[in-house]
Amino acid sequence: MITYEPGELGADRAPPETLPADHALTDPAIIGELVDTARADAQQLRLIRPARLGADPATDAALLGLLTEAAGQMVHLHWVLDGEQPWPLRTVVHLPPPAAAAENSAFVTRWQRSHRLGQCTYRRGPDFVLIRDVRPEGPHRRVLIEAEWAHAFTTLLDGRPPAEPSTKNLLDGLIAADLAIPLAATIHHILPIRLHKWPIPYNDV
Structure with missing residues (x-):
């Protein structure tokens, strides 16, 4: 190879x-x-x-x-x-x-x-998740998720139904903001992408 x-x-x-x-x-x-x-x-x-x-x-x-x-x-x-x-x-x-x-x-x-690289992304830090959404034909927003809500966000990434009512509330908020898709009663998909590396140049990301 x-x-x-x-x-x-x-x-x-x-x-x-x-x-x-x-x-x-x-x-x-x-x-x-x-x-x-x-x-x-x-x-x-x-x-x-x-x-x-x-x-x-x-x-x-x-x-x-x-x-x-x-x-x-x-x-x-x-x-x-x-x-x-x-x-x-x-x-x-x-x-x-x-x-x-x-x-x-x-x-x-x-x-x-x-399509452009980096139109809807998130990054994780200590006790926070920052979502950046600049997709066309809708509002541009930055969403900061902190403390226990940041942990709740990471548990939603596998698409399984939330185990806690607070996590379900977070998922409902993400769906309302077009940052998650409900696929079935027990299946969802979180839309923002976590970029594992940045392109060069990355000015527009």
């Missing part, structure tokens, strides 16, 4: 190898390891089959998790959207857009043109 240091890949070199990622949609527990492997080996990820959103909550959660983790690790993910997108563009515009669409290509074109 050929790997490259950051910035080493040039016009005279072969493109990155591609790692199939379809199995992550049925086994989301491997998403973190899969994306870590792609990043470490300078590989791209690819969904071989078109992916549909809105048909099955578990598949939605897995695909959104894969998109979120790939974006956070700055790993390129090639995928094709199948069917209609069930949410407004602003909800997902910060996630890696599809390369093409099996149908509704106009929506995908808008997604591609509107």
